[in-house]
Amino acid sequence: MAMARATAFDFGAPRRVLRGLALPVGALAAWWAFYHFDLATTLAFPPPAKTLQTLVELAKSGELAYNLKQSLIRVGEGFLSGAIPGLAVGMLLGLSAWARRLLSPSLNAFRQVPVVGWLPLMIVWFGIGEVSKVAFIAIGAFFPVVLSTSRGILAVPKEYVELGQVYGYGPLQQLLRVVLPAALPSILTGLRFSLSLSWMLVVASELMMLSAGGIGSMMAQGRELFQMDVVIVGMLVIGLAGFATNYSIRWLEQIASRGRA
Amino acid sequence: MSHADHKGTPGEALGAGWLWALLLPLALLLGWQAASALKLYPEQLVVPPAKVLESFIALAKDGTLWGHLKASLSRVFAGYLMGSAAGLALGVALGRSQIVEEYLGPSLTSLRQIPLYGWVPFLIVLLGVGDGFKAVFVAIGTFYPVVLNTQEGVKRVPEKYLEVGQAFGHGRFSVLAKIVLPSALPSVFTGLRTGLAMAWMSAVGAEVLASASGLGFLISWGRQLLQFDLVMVGVICIGLVGLAMNNLLNPLEAYFLRWRDNGNGKSNSL
Numbered sequence: 001m002a003m004a005r006a007t008a009f010d011f012g013a014p015r016r017v018l019r020g021l022a023l024p025v026g027a028l029a030a031w032w033a034f035y036h037f038d039l040a041t042t043l044a045f046p047p048p049a050k051t052l053q054t055l056v057e058l059a060k061s062g063e064l065a066y067n068l069k070q071s072l073i074r075v076g077e078g079f080l081s082g083a084i085p086g087l088a089v090g091m092l093l094g095l096s097a098w099a100r101r102l103l104s105p106s107l108n109a110f111r112q113v114p115v116v117g118w119l120p121l122m123i124v125w126f127g128i129g130e131v132s133k134v135a136f137i138a139i140g141a142f143f144p145v146v147l148s149t150s151r152g153i154l155a156v157p158k159e160y161v162e163l164g165q166v167y168g169y170g171p172l173q174q175l176l177r178v179v180l181p182a183a184l185p186s187i188l189t190g191l192r193f194s195l196s197l198s199w200m201l202v203v204a205s206e207l208m209m210l211s212a213g214g215i216g217s218m219m220a221q222g223r224e225l226f227q228m229d230v231v232i233v234g235m236l237v238i239g240l241a242g243f244a245t246n247y248s249i250r251w252l253e254q255i256a257s258r259g260r261a
Numbered sequence: 262m263s264h265a266d267h268k269g270t271p272g273e274a275l276g277a278g279w280l281w282a283l284l285l286p287l288a289l290l291l292g293w294q295a296a297s298a299l300k301l302y303p304e305q306l307v308v309p310p311a312k313v314l315e316s317f318i319a320l321a322k323d324g325t326l327w328g329h330l331k332a333s334l335s336r337v338f339a340g341y342l343m344g345s346a347a348g349l350a351l352g353v354a355l356g357r358s359q360i361v362e363e364y365l366g367p368s369l370t371s372l373r374q375i376p377l378y379g380w381v382p383f384l385i386v387l388l389g390v391g392d393g394f395k396a397v398f399v400a401i402g403t404f405y406p407v408v409l410n411t412q413e414g415v416k417r418v419p420e421k422y423l424e425v426g427q428a429f430g431h432g433r434f435s436v437l438a439k440i441v442l443p444s445a446l447p448s449v450f451t452g453l454r455t456g457l458a459m460a461w462m463s464a465v466g467a468e469v470l471a472s473a474s475g476l477g478f479l480i481s482w483g484r485q486l487l488q489f490d491l492v493m494v495g496v497i498c499i500g501l502v503g504l505a506m507n508n509l510l511n512p513l514e515a516y517f518l519r520w521r522d523n524g525n526g527k528s529n530s531l
Binding site for chain 1: 282284285286305360364366368371374375376377378381383385386458465466469470477480481483484489493495499507
């Protein structure tokens, strides 16, 4: 990709940026023109200035920060309670052929149930409180981590393990010094995918269950009151938050792959 | 460490593999039966397996189940068609043309940061809660995996192949149809398969949120009526359809990729 050669003296870079901005700027201009020239005043769509104003108001009143915090806590709890068992099961599947025979078929079948299908069952078992939401996110976060961990471990070249034997490593040392480091890039990819799934599921769970705060419930309220500006602010904030967490794992991935080179 | 056998597939001896595979589900079923027989939990929370089977048969007989299934499937079909057609077209354009990539790529990447369910309130305000909203929602869910994988596959077509095509005097579209698309096909199928799973998930989600028919509606309705056997039947059917969909594209993929020795369509299992 051209990103790699985009240095300060690359005159292709500004052109790329300009072209990339053409569509968003055009869309924004059309949105603004729609209201400025009175083309439609009855649409359920708020003008851009009003949306910006709503963003500032929600940020000033602390409402935005509170809702973001609530969603963030749910994402954190759900992601961790899904990813940690996911790592354990993935390692088990990667290391033991017995575990694969026993568990893989069932896990593959369970994986086919779309995560949202679990939600009513979660509500039956855990009520509509925080436990349901966290358990729901955890189920979604679990499977990608299992898949990428077991695949990453299975793909470790046999030579690495043999080299470890030459060094006289015991099983634990093999795992910690050879197998896991070699599987790390794959594991991190799974974690990243699982985290972005968690963001999707936190919104889904907040839309489907009444909750104390959360960007999803802020958007649901906005929808009920036909406040499209609130809905758009919610989409913007949740997109940025997801991007930020995603980017931080990508950064870890880069460090991990640099360590290998 | 039993690491040396890492090439061993789980079902080496296929007969024995099946037995192993059934062990865990059987244990779960036994545990479920035991928990409900011993009344460890209230019957509303853990419905006995027999009762779930009973209401499954009842729902299948009076046609309710097929009605819901049909409603869900037609939503998936409409949305999947739109989403994958748009994804394929845009994916090829983005992968083949630097200019298209420069104009559309950054916007697409930004929009992709919005979690799928973040679109729901927006779409409902714009389109209402009818089938239009559901089709568009399913289409968005389908679109991203298809566009990304198609773009990846098309971009990775080796330059040499294209040169050979030009040497044979193929024109722009001929190169596209005879060289670019066939060699991008494995990646395209990965996108179509992931897209179908996303389409199913989006359809069920939309039905749970706002619908009066479909399997997603069945589970949320069963919950509201406190008839948890309905919920279980719904969850099991949703899972079975998901499983069927995952295998639906396998024969198609095997057919299109029969000229490749490694394209056996098994890329998606643990």
